[in-house]
Amino acid sequence: MRRITLRPTDRVEAAGVDGTELRAAFDAVRAELDVPAEFPAEVLAEADAAAASVRLPERDATDVAFFTIDPPGSKDLDQAMCLERAGSGYRVRYAIADVPAFVAAGGAIDAEARRRGQTIYAPDRRTPLHPERIAEDAASLLPDQDRPSFVWDLRLDEDGEEVSVEVYRAMVRSRERLDYASVQQAVDAGSGGERLALLREVGERRVALEQGRGGASLPLPEQEVTVDDEGRYRLRFRPPMVVEDWNAQISLMTGMAAAEMMLHGDIGILRTMPEPDHQAVARFHRQARALGVVWPAEWLYGEFLRSLDRSDPRQLALIHEATSLFRGAGYTPFVGALPEVGMHAAVAAPYAHVTAPLRRLVDRFGLLVCEALCAGAEVPDWVREALPALPKAMASSDQRAAAVERACTDAVEAAALRHRVGEVFDAVVVDLNAHGGMVQVADPAILAPCSGRVSLGEALQVRLVEADIARRSVRFEPV
Structure with missing residues (x-):
């Protein structure tokens, strides 16, 4: 298993390779894996109509200084955040794009989104979950634009532990669009101001809480496909930036709050992953011993993984072998009776996907469940009826997205090496x-x-x- 980041571009070339050859390879991948083509006319027409006549929330939070952190050039911006001190603790407001405001239940966009499942990325282009009129314009939390959103208002204590949570619909306005590299540079230079200092504080406290509850993340170097100014493709292994972990912790915290809300309300859909079985953990222990990597007896596997050094060949090999511990993730819907499996082993807590509705189908339904539960209202019948079908739709799209990434990167690798x-x-x-x-x-x-x-x-x-x-x-x- 490998982590891959594909950066779409209009020009497709690699050293010594005609761009048409790679484009043909990418087109073949999409055809083989049945990646959806252009949106049907009725979907595009409905998107235009929805953008022109969307029903906006009455609550106004446009005075809150939200900002976004995304890869450079991104236009489908799902999340914006505002972090403040609150006594000895913190207040985190996390705005999530209000996709349901633009997608009518049972309409053409809804049906097409259920068929697609998620946005699929390839080096030459992306295949979006929703039409661009919604995903990159009307619903996207672009800077200096008033947008409807679901605002998660989380109060944390001095250790970063959640004290209270509320979710409501409101109009928001992002003040600035930042990217990971510039944020990391500003934090390292001590020039990021209060908001980035708070991102670091909250992120570090949430990482410590994750370690304390036995959570685990896999520190694989990311295989990144990029394009230079002349249109040539380049491959590199890029270790994740620390700021990406802090940003991810805000999303994880929100997903954990959503899961708890669902469990208390007896309805929802969780992202679940079983604990690795005894044999898998025992095998991983043997691999660590064989590679000469010391695993302190008191450490859980999550703490051990965080300690591994990617620059050491033996420890790098062990990180790759750890993928055997991260298997079996899926979606678990429930209405009434609580699910038998309600935990996500890597998060070490119940968890739900609610922070990327522009790019992932299931999040739209999770947001609607949580908003209704927080308001003391009934979850809409059409949402209840949709929950059982979502795991199959998401599993299919997850497999397709992963296969596209693998195949396209394989093609770029072959192109980069063909003359060597x-x-x-x-x-x-x-x-x-x-x-x-x-x-x-x-x-x-x-x-x-x-x-x-x-x-x-x-x-x-x-x-x-x-x-x-x-x-x-x-x-x-x-x-």
Whole structure:
């Protein structure tokens, strides 16, 4: 398993490769995986009509100094935040795009969104969940624009623990659109001001709480596909920035609050993941011992994972092997009787997806459930009726999105290496299989099969023996 970030661009080229060849490969991936094409005319027409006549909430929160943090160039902005001190604790207001305001139940947009499930990203373009008129315009929390939203108002104590939570619909106006790199740079330089200082404080306290309850995150380096000013594709392994973790903690906190609200209200849909079974954990312990990585007896696996060093070849291999502990995630709807499995093992708490409704289908329904419960109102019948069908729709779209990312990145890897067949590269063995293993090459940033006898965690030299764009295949062998 690998984390991949694909940055869409209009120009598709790689060193020594005609852009049309890669475009053909990406088109083939979309065709093979049945990725939806353009929106039907009736969906686009409904989106235009909804944007022109949306029903706006009466509550006004446009005086709140919200801001967004997203990748550069993003237009589908789901979340905006405002952080303040409140006595010895904190107040976090988290505005989420009010997609339900633009999507009529049972309408053309609703039906198409249920078919798509989520936004799918490829290097040359994205296939959105909703028409651009909604996702990148009318519903997006763009700066200096009044937008309807669901505002999560969370009060925290001095340790960052939630004290109270309320969710309501209100008009908001984001003051500024920030990106991760500039925020990280400002924080490191001490020039980010009070709002970024608070993001750091709250983020660090939430990370400490996650560690205390036994939560785990997998610190895999992210394989990133980017394009330079001349339109050439580049691959690199990028370690996550600390600010991304702080930002993620705000979203996780909101999702945990949503899950608790649903459980108390006896209705909702949780994002669940079972605990890794005893055999998987025991196997991971054996792998750590075999690779010479000390695992203190008192540490849970989440704390151990956070301690691993990505620059150490053996520990990097162990991080990749830890993916076996993060399996079985899904969605669990319930109405009335509480679900048998209600926990997300990696979060180490009940958790629900409610913070990305522009890009993920299930969030729209979770937001409507929570808003109704918080207001003491009945959850709409059409939402209740939709809950049981959402896990299948999301599982299908999750599989498609992951397959598109893998296949497109494989094509870019093959393009970047096609003229280097026969060359030797430094690599680390990060997984084993019946044919040999998987090696991570640092330059260029490639994760690919290696045939032959290899050992887990071994640092070695490998020779490139295949790089085929059409087949999206890259293969190495030990020197």
